[in-house]
Amino acid sequence: MSISGLDSALSGLKIAQQQLSVISNNVANVSTPGYSRKILPQQTVAIEGQTVGVKANAVVRNVDMYLARDYWTQVSAVTFQDTTATYMNQIQQFHGAPDAETSISAKITALQDAFLSLANQPDSEVGMQAAVSAAQSTARKFNDYSNLMTQMRNDTQRELSEAVSQVNTLLNQVASLNKEIKSNMAQGRTVAQQQDQRDAAIEELSGLIEISFFTRGDGVLVVQTNEGLQLADDTVNPMYFNPTQQTTLTYYPASAAGLYVGGNPNEVRVSFDITQRDPGGKIGALLAMRDETLPAYQAQLDELAHKTALRLSEQGLNLFTDQFGNIPANTDPVPNPPGPLTPVPYVGFSAIMQVNPAILNDNSLIRSGTVVGSAVQEGSNEVLRRVAEFAFGNIAYQEAQGNVDIRVAGIPDTLQNIFGLNPQAQMRGDVNIHNLSLGVPLNAAPDHPFLPISGPPLLDDFTIRIDEGGANDTGDITIDLTAVDTAYPTPPSTSGAQALVDYLNNDVFPTLAPPLDTTVTASLNQFGQLMINAQHDIGIGVGNMGEDGLEYLGLKAGTTQAVDPYFTVQVGQDDPVRVSISPGDTETDLLTKLNNIPGIQASIDPATGFLSFRPGPGFGGDIRIVDGTILSAGGNTPSLELLGSASPVVSVAHAPFRETQLGAGLQVSSGLPGTLTLEEYSQRMISNQVAEVNATTAKQADEASLRDLLNTQLLNESGVNLDEELSHLIVVQSAFAASAKTITAIDEMFQQLLNAF
Structure with missing residues (x-):
């Protein structure tokens, strides 16, 4: 070997x-x-x-960086939901459980109940105090909720400042580790330990802000925002945030601080504002809460506070005001002519609204109202009824709206002439004379001794006089029953009463001077009573018949006055007032009569000539129109002729809740329908917020489950x-x-x- x-x-x-x-x-x-x-x-x-x-x-x-990336992204999503849920739960705790009846909606309902109770006993000192107390409790609830949201916005500022500081610390750690890794890799040394430390810093960073990244060939991991703005490689591009105190009037970007990448924009030439770029993580949740969620809730609350004050004021009761006793106007946010947008004047009203100092000094004003010059009668519940029914309901007031041009003054002419609204006198007998003197002459009645069949000259006449003392005075017109018998004989089948009617209509009235020849008529009504109709006064004289003779015909001596056409107007529970259309009246006279009725404000549209009138000025409520029995020449009631409708009274809804261009920066939408009652709006506001809390909680659980799944997979693999x-x-x-x-x-x-x- x-x-x-x-x-x-x-x-x-x-x-x-x-x-x-x-x-x-x-x-x-x-x-x-x-x-x-x-x-x-x-x-x-x-x-x-x-x-x-x-x-x-x-x-x-042995680390799968693609899996790590998905896990870090999910860490950002979970922290976003966790942060959101923390703040949303504070709001839910403020509202309280439904059965606790501590929410704003419960306070508004209690206030309406207090008015309904007081309306039953309007002079009750205890009831007045209870209503004022309910109003104070309602105002405090508005104040507390507004203050809570302002406090929460400042809490987000504090947490944002801390989070940005943590981000910069972590970015420095990443940059330092990147330098070590770069150096060790160049020397062929292991960098596994430093990579673990860098991953731990990245995971913590992901909880604060959602990131993206890529790894360079020299081992440096480049950290970016989710939109690709670089935060760190082996150097740091720091984040910058300088918190500002938040109020109901502050908003981004004018008065709420922005979040920058690159440093202080006042000192660094190139820095990027990422405030509205959805940076994700805890920072993204805090920004969304500060600039979107809480301002939207504040706008909803201001809308409810303002419309509560406004709708009560529309019924004559300035119950909720600012500290000076004023209610901000309901001015649109867009000026006319169009120009720079201006916020509605009631931004932040919920934070300062209070019970009107005048009512606190005098509790009886809650019963009598605060409109100068329109105090109700002692013991009346009219203001209380209007508030309970209209301020808390869908309708602001009722109004009679015309669709007929009633301008006649320039013609010149009168309302009576143009619309056929003529005066009317109706003389009516009080005896059924339908079967009078059947079969015998009218002037010969055996059952009446003052009309003997034979004897001295018959005393069988009486007189009619039309328009006594007027321009069309006829003087006494003698009606002789003998002449009636002569002109219209009475066979057994014919009524002498009908003969008298025919004589008057055919032989007497047509001979009168115009316009009496066509406007005076006689008839028998369904009860057999003699009736004479005219557009002027009708006088009956005894003539030679005497009182007993007139009684035989069901008549009495005297004058039946002609009555001008009229309609009756009733405001709420006030006494009805008759509005007559007198001879010579023009639209100006009619308008004056209407405006002289206590509790009515009337106008005529100068462009169309249409008449309209409603309760007021200074309060709403209901009105009724009841016509008299005198009809126009066309058979219509006076109100139908002058207003153009058989049902001219319409219900006018409250000014709706605004839905868009809300808040100090006109960037907020309420997300709620505008056509709701106070109670409906408050209930919808709370229920929507509770639904958002529940949705956040559910999403929080879903995101956490996915994060845990990815974490398990990452641990299994690496x-x-x-x-x-x-x-x-x-x-x-x-x-x-x-x-x-x-x-x-x-x-x-x-x-x-x-x-x-």
Whole structure:
């Protein structure tokens, strides 16, 4: 055996010793976090094609970097959900359990109940105090929730600052390890231990921010953001964050600090703002919470706070105000004419809203309202009823809306003439005379001694007078029953009453001067009573018949006044008020009459001439229109003629909750429908937030399961397996023993050779 055999055996023995060292080190670190299985590569040594032994290369790791990348990405996803859940749970704890009735929705419901209770006993001092107390509790709940969200936004700032500091520390570790790895690889030394340490730093870094990476040929692992901005190789591109105090009025980028890669943008020429680039991990969750989730919740809360105050104010009760007793206007965020966007004036109102100081000083205002000049009567529950029914309901107020042009003043003309709304007098007898004097002359009634069949001249006449004292005064018109009998004889089958009606309609009224010749008529109603209709006053005189004679015909001496067409308006529970359309009235006169009714505000559209009126000014509620019995010439009611509809009263909804362009930066959407009641909006707001908490919790569990699965797979592939190491140990021991035997054999051969000399 040659000397080369001894070299081979010795090299094999040496390699076996090194392998045993690697195996023992693997076994010793089987439970060490971040430790990966080490392998000692070896290769055959040959000289001129002749094998002369074996040599070992540098110790390497058995790590699948593609699997490691997926695992680190999942670490970022889990930390994102964990961080989000931590903050969301704080919000859920604030709302409390549904049966605890501590949420904002429960407070709003309790406030409405307080108004309903007080409406039943409007003079109850205890009830007023209870309603004020409920209002204070509601305002405090709004304040507390707003303050919580502001506190949470500042908490995200603090945690962001700490996380960025941790990121920079880890990046420095990675860069330092990259330098060592680069140097050792250049010298052919093992870098497995440094790579393990670098992987541990990368895993911790992944929890803070989602990363991507690639490995250069010199062994340096280049760390980037998930969008490819370099963070570290063997140098560091640091992250920069300078926290700013957050309030309800702060927002990114104007007044909330940004997150930069490269350093302070005021000092470094090239730095990149990644605030809105979804950096992932804990930092991404904190930024999303600060700039998206919490501002959206704040906007929802401000909307609810403002619309609560506004809808109560619309019913005449400024219950919730700022510290100065004011309610911010419901101004749109886009100015007119279009220009730079301006936020709605009630941003942050939920943080400062309080019960109106005036109501705190005088609890009775919660019953009587706060609108100057419209105080309700003592003991009235009108304001309370409006608040309970309308402020907390879908309807702000009812309004009579016309669709007829009623402008007549410029013609010139009057409403009565244009719309045929004429006055009406209706004289009605009170006796059924339908079968009067059947078969005998009307002026000869045996059962009435004042009308004898024979004797002196008959006293059988009475008088009618139309429009006494007016422009169309007819004077006394004598109605002689003898003339009636002569003109319309009464055979047994004919009523003397009908003969009288025919005489009036055919022989008397048509002879009158216009317009009386066509507007005065007589008839018998269904009860057999004599009726005379006219557009002017109707006077009845006794004539020669006397009172008893008139009574025979069911009449009484006197004047029936002509009544102007009218409709009656009732605001809420107030007394109804009659609105008459008088001769000579124009649209201006009608408008004045309506606006003189307490609790009514009326207007005429200058472009269309349409009339409209509603409760107010300064409050909403309901109205009713009831027409009188006098119809127009066309047979329509006055309100139908003037408003163009048989049902002109419509319900007007509240101004809706705004859904977009909310918050101080007009970047927030509420995610809630605008057409909801206060209670519905508050319930939907809370239920959506609870749903987001539940979704976060579910996603958190899903992401954690995937992370654990990847971690298990990574450990199975790159971690230490005792069975595998022991099996390998047996192989190495066998190789060691074989090499030892070879050396022993060679030694014996050399001894024999030496002994031979």
